[in-house]
Amino acid sequence: MEKIKEHLNGIIGIGIVFLLVISLSLFNYFKSEENIPITSQIPAHNEPVIKISDTPKQEEIDENKEVQDIMVDVQGSVKNPGVYKMRDGDRVMHAIQKAGGFQEQAELRSVNQAMKISDEMIVYVASKGEEYEVQREEGSNGSQTSGLININSADEALLQTLNGVGPAKAQSIITYREEHGPFTSIEQLMEVRGIGEKTIEQWKDKISFQ
CATH class of the missing domain: 1.20.5 (Single alpha-helices involved in coiled-coils or other helix-helix interfaces)
Incomplete structure (x- = not known):
């Protein structure tokens, strides 16, 4: 047992x-079964791996945005009158700074320093005691909000809306501006060939110089 x-x-x-x-x-x-990798999750040796690039930041897009250059003619009581390259969106005060700033005899009230500048624009700073009209916002062809035609910035087509002005006379006015700078008085217009006292008498209430 x-x-x-x-x-x-x-x-x-x-x-x-x-x-x-x-x-x-x-x-x-x-x-050991738990440590074996799942083959379907492992890319093949020769299989390309696709990398998705990050979306560019808004700051980078703004920095790469092209800003247009414009040309502005700064004349009158500034230290260095001349034609300057500016950027679209700049204002009259920036153009005057480019020209070295105001001279001592400059009449600061003769310009609207806060106004945005445009391509081919003429900025004229009057001297103290000089008659002036403060420049206002202009259209692309030189017309003003006051209804007057700016003789210093109007294009050929707009100049021809004045009495007695055809293509040849309009071009003569533009050529004079390019060679001698902006007009500062209505009497100075008589220096342009084909313009006399009778003509400027008809224009005196229709044009401006700023």
Whole structure:
């Protein structure tokens, strides 16, 4: 009886050891399965990887935006009269700064320093005691909000709306401006060939010089 009992105990012990070995083997197997990478998530060796570039920032777009250059003629009581390259959006005060600033005898009230400048615009700073008309916003062809024609910036087509002005006389006025600078008085217009006292008498209420 004792031998049978010892035999059974031995069989039970062997069974317990066998179960422990099997359990340990299964544990190691499932653990190794967790560390195996999923091949569908790994790109092939020769498969190109697509990189999506970042969207450019708004600041970078604004910096690359092209700003148009314009030419402005600054005359009168400034330290360095002349034609200057400006940027679209600049104002009269910036053009005067480019020309070295005001002279001592400049009449500061003769110009609207806050006005935006435009291409081919003439900025004229009057001297103290000189008659002047403050320049206002102009259209692209030289017309003014006051309804007067700016003789110093009007184009050929607008000049021809004046009495007695055809293509040749309009071109003569423009050529005079380019060679001698802006007109400062109605009498100076008589220096243009074909313009006399009768003509300027008809124009005196229709033109301006600023």
